[in-house]
Amino acid sequence: TEGLNLRSLEELELSYSSLPSNFIQVFGPLISLKKLIAYGINGNNSPPMHDVCELTNLQELDINGCNLKGSLPMCFSNLTSLKMLSLSSNQFSGNISILKSLKLLESLDLSSNQFSGNISALESLTLLASLDLSCNQFSGNISAIQSLTLLASLDLSSNQFSGNISTLQSLTLLESLDLSSNQFSGNISALESLTSLQSLAVSNNKFHIPSSLRPLFNLSKLNYLHADNNTIHADDHEMSHSSAPRFQLSSISLSCCGSGGSFPKFLYHQSELQHVDISNIYFKVDRFPFWLLENNMMLVTLNLVNCSLSGPFQVPSRVYSALSYLDISNNAFGGNIPVRIGAHLPFLDYLNMSKICFNGSIPSSFGDMNSLQILDLSNNQLPGEIPEHMAMGCSSLEFLGLSNNKLQGSIFSGNFNLTSLTELELNGNNFTGMIPNVLANCSHLYILDLSNNYICGQVPSWIWNMSQLAALDVSRNQLFGRLPQWRGSASNLEQVAMADNQLEGSIPRAICSLNLKLQLLDLSMNSLSGTLPSCFKPVSVKEVHLFKNKLQGALPNAFHDSSSLVTLDLSYNHLKGNIPNWVSNLSKLSYLLLKRNHFEGEIPIQLCKLDRLSLIDLSQNGPSGDIPSCLKISALNYVTEQYIPHYIIYSSKKSPRSIEVPVEYTVKSRSYNYKKRMLQYMSGIDLSCNKLTGEISFETKNIMKLFTLNLSHNSLTGATPERIGQLGAFDESNYIGNPFLCGSLVGKNCSMVTTPLTPKASSGIKEDHGFIDMDAFYASFFACYVMVLLCIAAVLYINPYWRQTWFYYMQMAVDSCYYFVVDNFPINFCSGNM
Secondary structure, eight states: OTTOOOTTOOEEEOTTOOOOTTHHHHTOOOTTOOEEEEESOOTTTSOOHHHHTTOTTOSEEEEESSOOEEOOOGGGGGOTTOSEEEOOSSEEEEOOGGGGGOTTOSEEEOOSSEEEEOOGGGGGOTTOSEEEOOSSEEEEOOGGGGGOTTOSEEEOOSSEEEEOOGGGGGOTTOSEEEOOSSEEEEOSGGGGGOTTOOEEEOOSSEEEEETTOGGGTTOTTOOEEEOOSSEEEOOTTTTTOOOOOSOOOSEEEOOSEEEEESOOGGGGGOOOOOEEEOOSOEEOOSSOOTHHHHHOTTOOEEEOTTSOOBSOOOOOSSOOOSOOEEEOOSOBOOSOOOTTHHHHSTTOSEEEOOSSOOOSOOOGGGGGOTTOOEEEOOSSOOOSOOOHHHHHHOTTOOEEEOOSSOOEEETTOSOOOOTTOSEEEOOSSEEESOOOGGGGGOTTOOEEEOOSSOOEEOOOGGGGGOTTOOEEEOOSSEEEEEOOOOOSOGGGOOEEEOOSSEEEEEOOGGGGGGTTTOOEEEOOSSEEEEOOOTTOOOSSOOEEEOOSSEEEEEOOGGGTTOTTOOEEEOOSSEEEEEOOGGGGGOTTOOEEEOOSSEEEEEOOGGGGGOTTOOEEEOOSSEEEEOOOTTOOOOOOOSOOOOOOOOBOTTTOSBOOOOOOOOEEEEETTEEEEEOHHHHTTOOEEEOOSSEEEEEOOOOHHHHTTOSEEEOOSSEEEEEOOOOOGGGGGOOGGGTTTOTEEEBTTTTBOGGGOOOOOOOOOSSSOOOOOTTOOHHHHHHHHHHHHHHHHHHHHHHHHHOHHHHHHHHHHHHHHHHHHHHHHHHHHHHHHHHHTO
16 A cells, blocks of 8 residues: 555545554545545444544545444544534544534534533534434533524434424424424424425424414425324314415324314315324314325325224225225224225225224124234124134234124134234133134244133144244133143243133143243143143243142242242142242242142241242241241332233334233232232232241341231241331231230230240150140149049048949949840841841
C-alpha cells in the first residue's frame, strides 16, 4: 500500500470488510474523500473516530452496525462539511452536544444507540430534512425541534421524551412523524397544521385522543395512523358537527382503552381502508358494523376485539374476497353464527369469534373456507356436534379452538381431513366416545387438549408416536385401563396431564423416553400403583403432580437431579421411608406436598437449603424428632410458568400455552385448590398429625410472612412462638393436640407446665412408649391388684353371711360350666366324625 495514491478518492464503501482498524492511516491522506460508508464491520476493525475526524471534506458519513462504543469525540465538530450523518445500530452513549457545529446537516440518523440527555444541540441544525433519534435514551422536552422547519421525516420513537407536542405545529413540511413509545401527554391539536403529513405514529404515550379524530380532519394526505395505547375518549362535539374528514386512510390502529361513545363516524367516509384495529375501546353500538366491509372492498384485516359490540352479528350481503383477518372476540353479539358465513367470507385465513355468547350450532359452511388456518370459537355456548363438512373442507386449518362450549357427541365421528392441525383445543365440552384414531394422521400436531369432557376408553398407543406433540392434556375424563407401553418418538413431549381419570396399573418404563424435555407431569387422582420406573430421571421437569394414587415404596430417586423442579406433589399415596437428603438438590423447589403417606424418621435439615420454599405439607405421616429451626418459608410472589411456544399467524409472537394444575392445600381444616395466580401469594407449613417432639424454635425472620401454620396433634413442648407480625394471626387451633405446649395461644402459663420425662433404656435398644413411664406403670398395677385380692379375702373372713353367699355362687358357676361342657362338646365332637 506504500505506492497507493488515494488523494483524489471521493467515495469509499467498506461494507462487511475485513480491513485493519487503522486503514485510513494506511491509505494515506484521503483529502478529497466526500463519502464514507462502513457497514456491518466488527467494532474491532472499524476506523477509530479520531481518524474519521481528519476527513474534513466529508459530506456523507455512514457507520452503521459496527458495534462502536463510547461517546462522540470532540474533534467531531471539525466535520463541518457533513450533510448526511448516520451512526445507527451501534452502542454510542453520552450526549450529542458536539453535533451543534454541524450546521450543514440535512439528514441525521442516530437510531438504535444508547445516547441520552436532551436534544438542545439540534436547535442550530436548521437545514435538517430527516431526523431519526429512535431507540435511544433521550429525555426532556422537544422544544429544540421547533426551529427545524424543513423537516420532512421525524422519528423520535422509543425514547423517554415527555411534555406536550405544541412545538411541532411549525413543522408544516412534515410527511412522516413517529412519536411512539415515549411519555408525551396532552392533546394532539398541535398536529392540525401539519397538512403535508402522510404517516403518523403516536402509540404508547399518554395522549388524550378523541374517537372522532377531529384534530386531524384537515390532513388531506394522511393515510397511515397508529395511536395504540393512549386514552381514547368520546368527542362531545361530534353530534353537532357532521363534516367529513379530508383524509382517506389505508391503515388505522387505535387499540387501547377508554370510552369512545358512538362508533366513529369518520369511518363512514372511508373507502380505501386496508387495515383497521380499534380494539379494546368501549363503544355504544348495538350491531356489527358490517358496512365497513361494504364500503371498503380492499379491507384485509379487521380487529374489533373487546369493543362492547352487541346485537346480531351480520356478514356482507355479497361474497367478500379481500378480508383475510377478522377478530371480533370478547364482545356480546349473542344469537347464532350466520349460517352462510363461509360462503360470504370464503378467503379468511384468521377468524377469532371467541367469548361472544353465540348459542347456535356451528354452521357447516365453515367447510367452504379452505384457506382458513386459525379458527377460534371457544368460550361460547355452542351446542351440537362438529360439522363433518368443516372437518373435511378446512384442509388448511392449523389451529382449532372449540373449548368451553356445549358441544357433544363423538369427536370427528365422520370423515376427517384436518391433517394440517398443529393445535387442537376441545376441552370443557360434553364430548363422549373414545379419543378418535383419525388424529393419528395429524403428523404436525403440537398441542392436544381434550380435558374436561366425558371421553372414555383407553389411552391409545398412537399418541406416543406423535413426533411433534409437545403438550397433551386428557385430564378429567373417563379414561380407564393401563397406560400403554410405546416404542415411538414421544421424546418431544414437554407437558403430560392425565389427571382425574380411572387409570390403573403401574407407570410404564416407556415414560423414561421423556427424560430430556418433560416439564410437567400430572397423573394425579387415578389408581396408579407400584413405583416410578428406576430409569425415570427428568432433568428439566418443573412440576410433578402424582397425588391421590396408590404409589408405594420409598420416595424415588427420580428427582435427584431435577434442579428445575418447582412443585412436587405426592400427597395421598402409600409412600414410606425417610424423606431423602438429596432434597437439597432441588434449588428451585417452592411447593413440597407429601401429605398422608407413611414417611417416618426426622425431617431432614437439608430442607433449610431451599431458599424458595413457599409451601411444605408433611401432615398425616410419621416423622419424629425436632422441627428444623432453620426452615425458611416465604411467598414466591411471581407466577412460575413453562410456556409451550407457538407462533400464531400474522402476529410473529410466541403465544404462551401452559397446562395449569391447581395445588390442594388445607387451611383452617378445609382443603382448597389454589391456581398459580393465587398460589404465588401463599406461604405455609403443615406438619400436623405426626410424632414431632421438642420445642418450636423457628428463627423468627424465616417465618415472619407465613400465611398458614399447622403444628397440631404432635408431641411438641415449650412455648408457642410470639405473636409478631403475621404470626399474630394464628390461634390455638394451629397448636391443638400438643398437651405440653404453653403460652398465651394455648392458655397455659409456661412456669406451671412440667416437661414430660423421657424414659431411659437400660440396654442399647430404646423402646418408645409415648408419655408413660412403663416401670412405674407395672409397679402400681401389681400393687393395686394385690390390694384388691387382700380386701376381698378380709371381707369374706369377717362376714360369715357374705362368705356363705360367695361360696354358693362359686359352686353354681362351677356346676353350670360343667354341664355346659358335657351337654355340648360331646355332641359336636361326634357329629364332626360322622
